[in-house]
Amino acid sequence: MQVEVELFGIPRARAGTSRTTAVGACLGDVLVDLGRRFPELAESCFDGRSLRPSYTANLGGKRFVTEP
Numbered sequence: 001m002q003v004e005v006e007l008f009g010i011p012r013a014r015a016g017t018s019r020t021t022a023v024g025a026c027l028g029d030v031l032v033d034l035g036r037r038f039p040e041l042a043e044s045c046f047d048g049r050s051l052r053p054s055y056t057a058n059l060g061g062k063r064f065v066t067e068p
Contacts, residue, residue, distance in 0.1 A: 001025060005034065007041075011055070014041040027057055028068025 005022050012018050015038040024030035028049030035042030045055050049068045056064045 003030060005030065011041055011045050014038065014044050026068055027051075027059075027065060031068065 002021050002023050005020050007015050007018055007020070015034075020034070020037075022030040022033040024033055031042075031046050031049055031051070035046055045052055051057065051066050051068075056066055058064050
């Protein structure tokens with residue numbers, strides 16, 4: 001499934017964009033897809049299929065998660 005991704009702060013600076021799309025059935029899949037296209041983002045913000053400590057994702061404006 002394709003999802004819209006909005007980036008803020010350090011992730012936005014590392015990716016060089018504020019919005020993009022990614023493909024995945026879960027947060028871990030989306031992180032892998034983003035990591036392939038934005039290596040600097042992955043290097044500083046992701047740990048494989050997980051977010052590094054102190055980073056969170058907001059799903060649909062309804063809840064914050066850290067688990068893939």
